[in-house]
Amino acid sequence: MDSKPSTTRLLTRSLWSPVLPVLVFLLFLVVAGLLKHGIEQEEKSQLDSSIEAEATTLARELQQDFNAHTLALRRMAARRMAQPDLPEAIWRADARRYLEHFGTYQAVEWIDSDFIIRWAEPMAGNQEVIGYNVAFSDSRRRALQTSALTGAMDVSGVITLKQGGTGLVIYEPIGQAEANMGFIAGVFHMEQLLESLNIPRVRKNFHIDVLDKVGPIYQLEAQKPAEKEFRQSVALPLPEINWTLQLTPTTGWIERQQSLWPVFTFLTIALMGLLVSLAILLVQLVMKRNQVLTRTQNDLQQEIYTREAVQQDLVRIESTDALTGLANRRFFMEDLAHTLTMADRQLRQVALIMIDLERFQTLNDSLGHQFGDELLVAVSQRLDSLSDERVLVAYSGGDEFMICQQQVEALDDVIGLLGQLQQCFGQPFMVQGQEYSITATMGVAVFPQSGLDADLLLRNADIALYRAKENGRNSYQFYTEGMQDREVMRLELDNDISVALAKDEFVLFFQPQLDLATMQVGSVEALIRWQHPVRGLIPPMDFIPLAEESGRITDIGRWVVLAACRQLAEWREGPLAHLRIAVNLSGRELDDDHLVDHIQQALERFGVPPDRLEVELTEEIFIDNLERNLNQLTRLNKLGIHLAIDDFGVGYSSLAYLRDFPVDLLKIDRSFITRVTERHDDAVITRAVINLAHNLGIQVAAEGIETEAQLNFLKNHRCDLAQGYLISRPIPADELHALLVRGIIFDDLTSLK
Ligand code: C2E
Ligand code: MG
Ligand code: MG
Secondary structure, three states: OOHHHHHHHHHHHHHHOOHHHHHHHHHHHHHHHHHHHHHHHHHHHHHHHHHHHHHHHHHHHHHHHHHHHHHHHHHHHHHHHHOOOOOHHHHHHHHHHHHHHOOOEEEEEEEOOOOEEEEEEOOOOOHHHOOOEOOOOHHHHHHHHHHHHHOOOEEEEEEEOOOOOEEEEEEEEOOOHHHOOOEEEEEEOHHHHHHHOOOHHHHHHEEEEEEOOOOEEEEEOOOOOEOHHHOEEEEEOOOOOOEEEEEEEEHHHHHHHOOOHHHHHHHHHHHHHHHHHHHHHHHHHHHHHHHHHHHHHHHHHHHHHHHHHHHHHHHHHHHEOOOOOOEOHHHHHHHHHHHHHHHHHHOOEEEEEEEEEOOHHHHHHHHOHHHHHHHHHHHHHHHHOOOOOOEEEEEEEOOEEEEEEEEEOOHHHHHHHHHHHHHHOOOOEEEOOEEEOOOEEEEEEEEOOOOOOHHHHHHHHHHHHHHHHHHOOOOEEEOOOOOOHHHHHHHHHHHHHHHHHHHOOEEEEEEEEEEOOOOEEEEEEEEEEEEEOOOEEEOHHHOHHHHHHHOOHHHHHHHHHHHHHHHHHHHOOOOOOOOEEEEEOOHHHHHOOOHHHHHHHHHHHOOOOHHHEEEEEEHHHHOOOHHHHHHHHHHHHHHOOEEEEEEEOOOOOOOHHHHHOOOOEEEEOHHHHOOOOOOHHHHHHHHHHHHHHHHHOOEEEEOOOOOHHHHHHHHHOOOOEEOOOOOOOOEOHHHHHHHHHHOHHHHHOHHHO
16 A cells, blocks of 8 residues: 555655766666677678678689689690690790789799600799609699699699799690690799789788688788788689688778777767766756755745734734723724724714723722722623624723724614613623622714714714713713704614603503493503603604614613503502503514513512503514514413504515414504595405404404594494594593593593494
8 A cells, every 4th residue: 555655755765866867877878888889890890891892802803813824824835735846945935925924923834744844934043943743742643644634724732842932833734635745834922923913902901811721821911910800711712722811901900990980979978978967966956955945945934924923913912902802992093093994985984982881980999900800801791792893892991991883874873782782781790709780871973973083083982971971871972063963863862762761751641442342441552752851742753763773662661561550550449440551562572581571570560460451563573583473472472461463454464473373452554544434445454354353353443543434434344442533642641530530432422322
């Protein structure tokens, strides 16, 4: 399994090894040597064949020369035959001519048929041979006899000449057999024969050896240094003679013939090898250097990363408050400046909220700094839970926090966040095993209305905070200079709700609901009003939606339930003891897990039976959080509380949920009733709702009845309850008491009975 990687590793290691260039160089050397050897061999074989050609040419020339000699001798023999009595002087003149022509002869002789040399030309130097019997041995005699008999030429071979030295004798018989008149013999030295050839070039460049079976007979130029390995031999094609011609080139000639190519090739390839090896060595060095550089670079990079991390840590530490872990004031202000620049470009608003903790200083002074620190941490954690990509929470020091909300599209966004912030302080904080309730006062400045830069915004938020403290604790105040009146009014109203709850500025008005079967008032709807100290009586539509946005509706709802229960308790002993009160709950209030517990506690606190209370909800509860809402309503239903669907017919088209939810009453929306007697479709819908409800076992009420015609229509169509200005406007409790006791309703409506 490991063999592959290990082979690769081995290969890589050998690529890096300094042995590699050496090996490559040696390889080139071997190739160079082989090539040199090959070229040398090729040249040698060329030399061999050229020497051989030279030897062959020489041998042929020798043969031709030799043949010329034998022909000359044969002609002399023929002439002697033709003229048997040829005078000696003429023969000699003939012979001399031949001798002059062929300078190679030692002598030309006439030998008689008894093999005795009779005449010899030239005489000088040859006197001793006259009378000499050339058949000096048996073999010579036999050869000569055969020649005389057959007429064929005889060659003596190399013999010791009577004249001295060694030589060759060619015997050409004069006539054959009986007619034989002896021989014409040519005596010559082989050296002379060779020398007679015009071969100065050959002699200059070669040793020339003529050999018989025994060994060398003649040698020319034997004294020059020669190269024996280039020696070439060819057989001499001479009649009767079995000789070999041998050419051995001189060292000088060989040197001249040999080219520089083998050496040049060898040196070139060796040089190439050297260069390639050097290149490999260079590449290895460069790669090693690169490796070292890369390693160094990696180390440096690592170092940079570490430093960056340290710097980031430093920045984080610098931008964070050590105690609370929240952003510190310096970072907050820098971030705010940046946020404002962005918001300016995107035409968005930014809210800066300053929070001041109440009671903190007192607690800190009395319970110690350790306690103060722990409390701040607890508050910080709760505030930090609101931070997200749009909300930055920072600790400013002392008992002050700062919050920046960006991407604000409308002031409602800010009000929503303020509501959440107040909820943060709704529950007590657990410090050192004890619970402490803390409230907060907040000042808000909104960019761009309340300031165009971070410092101005901060200053104005501070001013707003100061005003909030003056107005009463546990509230907030916007810096409204620069804002439009409508915005200011909304903000003030929202802000005032918290004060209104504390100062008990809300009141409940009651509007009777007439039972159309008995024509008795069995129930009243509680409708909230705000008795504002400055603005007077404010209708619910002016502040309920605001309270729903800020989440303050939960507190209002609790107040309404308590007030209704208190009222029921007050009526318990009097003539209104039979009345049921219907309270309006906003859908958002169902989100409150403690809603049912709170209602139950209120009922118990005032000793009110649950069926005295009715809860009105609009169809929005069928849209979201179905499971949760069903669960809340089921719990209320189990308590014995009545449930009514308010404004029925305008909110939600599906009726399927009526089957699942425990509903006691449907209140047909006023928009259908207003023209129920005029518009056919409104009448149809109203009748349909009445029938639907009755079929489901649910009671029906009609709201907004202002005319007797409307009342009659509803009565005729068996609507159960009627509510509207015709019967009574929403009125305070004491007026209701007076009204019902006086029985005005009954007097006014007697015509309907
Ligand atoms: P709603 O629950 O549908 O209340 C009936 C509204 O119709 C009341 O207005 C009432 O004064 C008005 N009304 C009754 N009869 C007539 C009539 O014959 N003609 C006309 N034109 N109007 C009539 P109001 O008191 O201003 O209340 C408005 C809405 O405010 C209520 O509508 C209810 O949704 C909400 N609301 C009132 N009190 C509370 C409360 O305590 N809590 C909550 N969450 N909402 C409340
Ligand atoms: Mg209502
Ligand atoms: Mg209604």
